[in-house]
Amino acid sequence: xxxxxxxxxxxxxxxxxxxxxxxxxxxxxxxxxxxxxxxxxxxxxxxxxxxxxxxxxxxxxxxxxxxxxxxxxxxxxxxxxxxxxxxxxxxxxxxxxxxxxxxxxxxxxxxxx
Amino acid sequence: xxxxxxxxxxxxxxxxxxxxxxxxxxxxxxxxxxxxxxxxxxxxxxxxxxxxxxxxxxxxxxxxxxxxxxxxxxxxxxxxxxxxxxxxxxxxxxxxxxxxxxxxxxxxxxxxxxxxxxxxxxxxxxxxxxxxxxxxxxxxxxxxxxxxxxxxxxxxxxxxxxxxxxxxxxxxxxxxxxxxxxxxxxxxxxxxxxxxxxxxxxxxxxxxxxxxxxxxxxxxxxxxxxxxxxxxxxxxxxxxxxxxxxxxxxxxxxxxxxxxxxxxxxxxxxxxxxxxxxxxxxxxxxxxxxxxxxxxxxxxxxxxxxxxxxxxxxxxxxxxx
Numbered sequence: 001x002x003x004x005x006x007x008x009x010x011x012x013x014x015x016x017x018x019x020x021x022x023x024x025x026x027x028x029x030x031x032x033x034x035x036x037x038x039x040x041x042x043x044x045x046x047x048x049x050x051x052x053x054x055x056x057x058x059x060x061x062x063x064x065x066x067x068x069x070x071x072x073x074x075x076x077x078x079x080x081x082x083x084x085x086x087x088x089x090x091x092x093x094x095x096x097x098x099x100x101x102x103x104x105x106x107x108x109x110x111x112x113x
Numbered sequence: 114x115x116x117x118x119x120x121x122x123x124x125x126x127x128x129x130x131x132x133x134x135x136x137x138x139x140x141x142x143x144x145x146x147x148x149x150x151x152x153x154x155x156x157x158x159x160x161x162x163x164x165x166x167x168x169x170x171x172x173x174x175x176x177x178x179x180x181x182x183x184x185x186x187x188x189x190x191x192x193x194x195x196x197x198x199x200x201x202x203x204x205x206x207x208x209x210x211x212x213x214x215x216x217x218x219x220x221x222x223x224x225x226x227x228x229x230x231x232x233x234x235x236x237x238x239x240x241x242x243x244x245x246x247x248x249x250x251x252x253x254x255x256x257x258x259x260x261x262x263x264x265x266x267x268x269x270x271x272x273x274x275x276x277x278x279x280x281x282x283x284x285x286x287x288x289x290x291x292x293x294x295x296x297x298x299x300x301x302x303x304x305x306x307x308x309x310x311x312x313x314x315x316x317x318x319x320x321x322x323x324x325x326x327x328x329x330x331x332x333x334x335x336x337x338x339x340x341x342x343x344x345x346x347x348x349x350x351x352x353x354x355x356x357x358x359x360x361x362x363x364x365x366x367x368x369x370x371x372x373x374x375x376x377x378x379x380x381x382x383x384x385x386x387x388x389x390x391x392x393x394x395x396x397x398x399x400x401x402x403x404x405x406x407x408x409x410x411x412x413x414x415x416x417x418x419x420x421x422x423x424x425x426x427x428x429x430x431x432x433x434x
Contacts, residue, residue: 023430058433082433112164112431 022055024083026109031063033105042094043075049109054085060113063093065103074099080113115398116306119378121286122402127360130287133404134368138200140407141193141371144414148183148190151418155180158425165424168431179417186410193407196371199223204367213363217258220366224277227262231272234285235309235318239268239325239343240292242351246339250346252288252354256362261369264288264358269325269341271307279369281403282310284361291357295350303344310400312375374403 029048036043045063062078075095083089097103117125123133155162155176166173203220207213242250249267253260262276264284271285285307293305309318328340346354378401384392 018429021429023428025427053427055427055430057430080434112161112168112428113434 022053023057024051024055024059024085024111025053026050026059026061026083026111027052028061028107028109029088031105031107033065033103042096043103045093045095045105045107046090047093047107047109048088048090049081049083050088051083051086056082056084057111058113059083059109059111061091061093061107061109063095064106065095065097066106067099068102068104074103115396119398119405120400120402121283121290121307122404124283124286124290127357127364130283130361131364133283134364134371137371137404137407138193138197138367140404140411141190142197144190144407144411145187145194147411147414147418148187151183151414151421152180152187154418154421154425158421161425161428162421165428165431169429179421182417183414186414190407190410192372199370200367203370214257217256217363217366220363220370221259224261224279224366224369227273227276227278231274231276232282232285233270233272233311233318234282234289234307235311235321235325236269236271236289237304237306237308237342239329239339239341240266240296240305240346241268241343243345243347246343246345250351252351252358254284254358254362254365256359258362258366261362261365266292266346268329270322277369279371279373280365281368281371281373282312282375282400283368283402284365286402287361288354288358291354292346292350295346295353296344300344305344308399310375313377313400371403374406376401376406378406 026049029050031045031047033043033045043065047061047063049059049061051059058080059082060078060080062076064073065075066072067074074097077093077095079091079093081089081091123129123136159176162176163173165171166176203223204216206219207216240250242248249265252264252266254262254264254273260275261280263274265272265274266288271288273284289305289307293303296303296305309321311318325341332338332340377397377399379395379397382394383390384394
């Protein structure tokens with residue numbers, strides 16, 4: 001009995017001891033694009049990202065504005081955010097496309113950066 | 114323990130041998146699937162793994178080494194994978210009610226004759242027929258479907274004559290273990306064991322054999338009882354061995370389709386790790402059964418794959434940019 005329990009206990013102990021070494025698991029919950037208040041100012045996209053892990057670390061959130069007709073990327077920007085375990089953060093990403101739209105928004109949160 | 118796990122695994126009885134060959138075929142299939150799966154996973158998750166290795170100061174080349182290791186293991190196991198598929202294909206008609214002897218005949222026709230010198234192993238004790246101490250014991254490995262050769266026990270030497278290609282030294286290990294069990298019924302202290310494997314180290318084997326021949330010549334010259342430990346096999350023992358070898362034929366035909374990976378094995382345990390390995394413990398075995406050696410390779414491949422999967426599913430913390 002002990003010979004079976006010992007290896008299982010060793011694996012569990014190893015798993016528990018490495019649990020603190022995990023990084024974040026970012027998931028984009030929502031995003032909202034706001035037009036500039038005055039001409040010449042950037043568009044801002046607010047992206048809400050949830051860390052679905054107890055791990056912490058730096059996450060890169062990338063936003064793109066795409067022309068729906070041509071699929072060309074009209075603007076792209078990336079910001080980084082430091083996440084703690086199970087934290088939800090909303091980041092604001094500024095974008096400066098050369099046209100006034102319409103746009104298709106594309107956002108992603110990546111770890112590691 | 115080392116004999117049953119490393120040197121002669123699954124050779125205690127006919128059912129043991131059958132499950133050993135099944136295990137070996139499955140190990141080859143599993144190694145190829147695990148290694149190909151691992152290579153695909155590493156390539157598919159390349160961006161994540163390279164980023165992690167770069168950010169955590171682990172050489173990215175480690176990933177290349179793992180791919181090379183898995184590619185090497187795949188190449189090494191491909192003949193076994195192919196052999197396992199052939200075993201499955203040739204035995205499949207049995208599931209649909211085909212005649213067992215017909216199936217065995219088809220398997221027999223798939224085997225080619227062995228060329229070159231006959232395989233040999235050497236025992237620690239002489240075995241001889243009870244009624245003719247100087248005669249060899251001949252054990253045909255044959256059934257209704259055909260012959261796989263004849264095992265000849267000539268004193269300490271076991272050879273396989275007129276054999277088919279393929280198979281492994283495990284057949285000798287089977288004869289040794291069964292002969293040992295039969296002899297021990299009359300002489301409980303007897304220990305019949307293979308001590309030299311000519312297919313692994315022929316120089317050592319024939320050096321040992323010459324020493325035994327010397328003792329046999331000296332015995333004849335002095336007209337004394339046997340100088341080398343010797344045990345008689347009765348007619349019943351020989352009949353038992355012949356019957357069991359005939360029973361074993363279908364399994365041996367399956368095994369002959371798998372590659373024969375015969376190597377000695379060495380396990381090293383450094384007390385102080387490299388490069389300052391002033392003290393290390395080592396243990397060597399004169400033969401590693403393919404189930405043991407390829408089984409270890411499968412365990413290593415599985416462990417590495419498991420680590421990669423865990424890293425992909427739960428990326429570790431790395432310092433911020």
